[in-house]
Amino acid sequence: MFISGIGCSSRFPYYMNTYGFHTIHGRAPALATGLKLARPELKVFVVTGDGDGLSIGGNHLLHVLRRNVDVTILLFNNRIYGLTKGQYSPTSELGKVTKSTPMGSADRPLSPCSFALAAGATYVARTVDRNIAHMEETLRSASAHKGAAFVEILQNCNVYNDLAWNVLYDKESKILHECRLEHGKPIMFGPPDDRRGLVLEGVKPKVVKVKDVPESTLWVHDSSDRATAMLLAQLWAPDYPIPLGTLLSLEGETTYEEILVQQEQKAISDRGPGISRSSSWQARPGRSAEQAGR
Amino acid sequence: MIFDIQRGGPSTGLPTKTEQADLMQALYGRNSESPIVVIAPCTPGDCFYIAYEAIRIAIKYMVPVMVLSDGYLANGSEPWLIPDVKTLPDIPVAFRTETEGFAPYLRDAATLARPWVRPGTPGLEHRIGGIEKEDVTGNISYDAENHDHMVRTRAEKVRRVAQEIPPTSINGPDSGEVLVVGWGGTYGAITAAVEEAQMEGKAVASIHIRHLNPLPPDLGQILRQYRRVLVPEINSGQLVRCCAPSISSTRWDSTGSAACRWRARKSSRPSINFWRQSSEHGHGYARRDAEVHEEGLRVRPGRSLVPRLRGLRHPERGAEDDARASASRRKTSCSSRGSAARAGFRTT
Numbered sequence: 001m002f003i004s005g006i007g008c009s010s011r012f013p014y015y016m017n018t019y020g021f022h023t024i025h026g027r028a029p030a031l032a033t034g035l036k037l038a039r040p041e042l043k044v045f046v047v048t049g050d051g052d053g054l055s056i057g058g059n060h061l062l063h064v065l066r067r068n069v070d071v072t073i074l075l076f077n078n079r080i081y082g083l084t085k086g087q088y089s090p091t092s093e094l095g096k097v098t099k100s101t102p103m104g105s106a107d108r109p110l111s112p113c114s115f116a117l118a119a120g121a122t123y124v125a126r127t128v129d130r131n132i133a134h135m136e137e138t139l140r141s142a143s144a145h146k147g148a149a150f151v152e153i154l155q156n157c158n159v160y161n162d163l164a165w166n167v168l169y170d171k172e173s174k175i176l177h178e179c180r181l182e183h184g185k186p187i188m189f190g191p192p193d194d195r196r197g198l199v200l201e202g203v204k205p206k207v208v209k210v211k212d213v214p215e216s217t218l219w220v221h222d223s224s225d226r227a228t229a230m231l232l233a234q235l236w237a238p239d240y241p242i243p244l245g246t247l248l249s250l251e252g253e254t255t256y257e258e259i260l261v262q263q264e265q266k267a268i269s270d271r272g273p274g275i276s277r278s279s280s281w282q283a284r285p286g287r288s289a290e291q292a293g294r
Numbered sequence: 295m296i297f298d299i300q301r302g303g304p305s306t307g308l309p310t311k312t313e314q315a316d317l318m319q320a321l322y323g324r325n326s327e328s329p330i331v332v333i334a335p336c337t338p339g340d341c342f343y344i345a346y347e348a349i350r351i352a353i354k355y356m357v358p359v360m361v362l363s364d365g366y367l368a369n370g371s372e373p374w375l376i377p378d379v380k381t382l383p384d385i386p387v388a389f390r391t392e393t394e395g396f397a398p399y400l401r402d403a404a405t406l407a408r409p410w411v412r413p414g415t416p417g418l419e420h421r422i423g424g425i426e427k428e429d430v431t432g433n434i435s436y437d438a439e440n441h442d443h444m445v446r447t448r449a450e451k452v453r454r455v456a457q458e459i460p461p462t463s464i465n466g467p468d469s470g471e472v473l474v475v476g477w478g479g480t481y482g483a484i485t486a487a488v489e490e491a492q493m494e495g496k497a498v499a500s501i502h503i504r505h506l507n508p509l510p511p512d513l514g515q516i517l518r519q520y521r522r523v524l525v526p527e528i529n530s531g532q533l534v535r536c537c538a539p540s541i542s543s544t545r546w547d548s549t550g551s552a553a554c555r556w557r558a559r560k561s562s563r564p565s566i567n568f569w570r571q572s573s574e575h576g577h578g579y580a581r582r583d584a585e586v587h588e589e590g591l592r593v594r595p596g597r598s599l600v601p602r603l604r605g606l607r608h609p610e611r612g613a614e615d616d617a618r619a620s621a622s623r624r625k626t627s628c629s630s631r632g633s634a635a636r637a638g639f640r641t642t
Contacts, residue, residue: 001413011420014434019413022423035413042414114449274379 002045003032005057008083008157009049009266010077013166023177024196026057029064032071033256043143046073051235054090054110065119067256068147071267074139075112075150078157079164086160113247116150116228122250123149124229126243128168129156141246147253167237179241182233183249186218188242196241205231223249300364300478312365314478315529318361321507321536327445329452332357332507334362336481339374341367344504350385355455356407362506364528366479393417398432406451456508462516466492473520474500477533480526509536531568546630 002018006011006025008272028046037042042248046064046149053061054074064071080098081087087100091112095104114192116124123145127138154165167173179189188210190196195210198219205219222228229248236242300309300316320332331351335344341363346360348359390396390409398420399408411418420432428435429443465488476484481502488500502518517537526536604625 006613018419020421020423022421022425039413153397203626215574275376 001035001042002026003035004047005049005052006083007049007052007081008078009047009074010052012047012074017166021095026052026055027060028052029057029060029069029071030071033064033067033069036069036071036257037260040070040261044071045143046071048073048075049089050075050077050079050091050112051089054112059091061115062119064147065116065121065150068122068253070255070257072139072143072145072149073151074142075152076155077112077152078155078161079109080157080161082157082160094121104250105273107275111233111236112152113150114230116152117230117233117248121150121248122147122253123246124152124233124248125150125246126152126154128154130169131244137196138245141249145249147250147255163189168242173195173237177237177242179243181221181223181243181245181247183223183246185219185221186215187221187241187243188218198241200231203231205235205240223247224251226250295354296358296360297345297433298360298362299359299368300362303363310365310369312367312369312479313528314362314364314480315532316362317477317506317527317529317532318535320362327449329449329507330358330360331452331455331505332360332362333505334503335367336476336478336502336504338367338370338372340504342374342377346382350383350550351455351458353385353387353410354458355405355451356408356410357451357455362478364479370479387414390418391415393635398422399430401429401447405454406447426600453508454477455505456511457506459508459510462501462503462510462512464499464501467497468499468516469519470497470499471520472496472498472522472524473517474498474524474526475503475517475533476500476526476536477503477506480528484526484602506533506536513537614631 002013002016002020004013004020004022010022010028013022021028021035022029026048028048031047032044034043045278048057048061053073060105063074065075068237077091079089079091079093079096081089086098088098088105088107090107090110090253092098092101092105092107092109094108097104104109113124113126123142125138125142129135138151142151154168156162156164156169163169168178170200175191179187181187187198188195196207197210197213198205199208199213199217200206200219208218210218210275219228221232223246225267232247298316298320302311302313303315307313311323312548317332321329331348333344333347333351335341344361344363347363351357352359387410389412393416396409396411396418398411401408411420425431425434426436426444428437428440429447435441465485474484474488482605484500484502488498491498498604499520501513503513523537525531525537527533
């Protein structure tokens, strides 16, 4: 089941040969939550964008994540409102000139992965549209996760925001900055002959040349740790690498619908189906008439 | 399903006080032409049954339903016998599983509802959503003629809900001088006032509308049975704007007379001079035409109508009765405002 909001991203259900709800702007998480409660056995994807998910539906996205509803959320981030022909979005860069910001955007951009981590998502990953193999791997991993899985897909808009992620499209820049995360392995990036890594000085990440430091000092990615995932989500070029892959993946977390279904079953087994009469009393017509007569 | 527990507005307005001022918004407050079913409970206990009715209609017609409750009902209470769930009427849902000949926008001939398909049913995969669809196929369509057809189909679907509405029950004689038409949480106040007037021998009846869109099919007929129609609402007159055209057109069809009038009047307190004024106007009408009067009653339910109906002037009685009415009027706190209200009326 694919549930989407509004925008270019949210046309997605029409491209899938399965069940789809193309819902209201920003509100796909609300419908997905409802569906998941009614039909916990369904596999539910939410498809949203940087505008739909982070501006119009920022509130809904927050709550579907913190509740850990078992849905896979794909956020197509092209840093622009493309369907309405090019207005700045919550992820547009500071100073960006668009139709609605002719003198440059005064808004500071939001980091979708930081948002998701702060909201309490139990799975957060990032991938990029031009790397189909990596995207497939990431989507498989996200959809296998139990709980709210959030995937930011860095995406181009060749009409209204071409080369939106040129930092990862441009060959030279990509080699310098793209950083594939692998759980349990040191975080490394850069050209093969000049690999860079990260070390943590206290809580501050520092870029080092791999050959200059002993491998044991390198920051090893632990996708089960939210604190370091939040550090990773903040890293960006040019000073730092751009982490791609699974930032956080917490296994075995209870989902929202599990708790509610349990509560419902308990209520039924404790009190029986139907309307509870435990704290009710019955008005007898004869007696109330008598009282009225007094 | 949308439950609107109305309060005084706009915005935060009177957050803990009641009002019935969301009716127009419920009926028309959307983009494009998108009617939905609107129903309203009349007592705290009725809230249970109206919710049940909302679900029944929504499922049978596959249509959004808005329930207009209000602060008075939500904060009110009354003895309510918990029903035996087994005695409640069934709400049947037929989930389609047959793949042969399936299309997502096929419609039931009687209700125009589309087929209910549980997501996940193999072979019936389809996409739905707010973007306009081609009828039957459910493909996205920007075609003007299809859009027009779909707008009309959606409206017709809501209109057909009228066939679900039981005959309107009338509290009092089924014809006469005055019919009081209410909706929502004013049920208790209106019923008490009308029954009091009836005990005084006045030819007054009342009906309470639970289905606001579509309106009960017998409403026009009932309204025509009375010489005057009083529509007290806790707003500036919203239901009256829905009822007045309905009887206007009915009468037009049957008698050819544009019979219905209504007055816009905003008042923070009820005026007992209302009926006196309207009966003066009424002298000009030789025919037994219904008049619909709009009332803005921003007062507590239960307090408003009794003095008003006491001041009702019987057309077949003379000055003696008028004197009695004004005597009773003087007893109320509203009497000092009489002349101002009268002046207000003449200007409208």
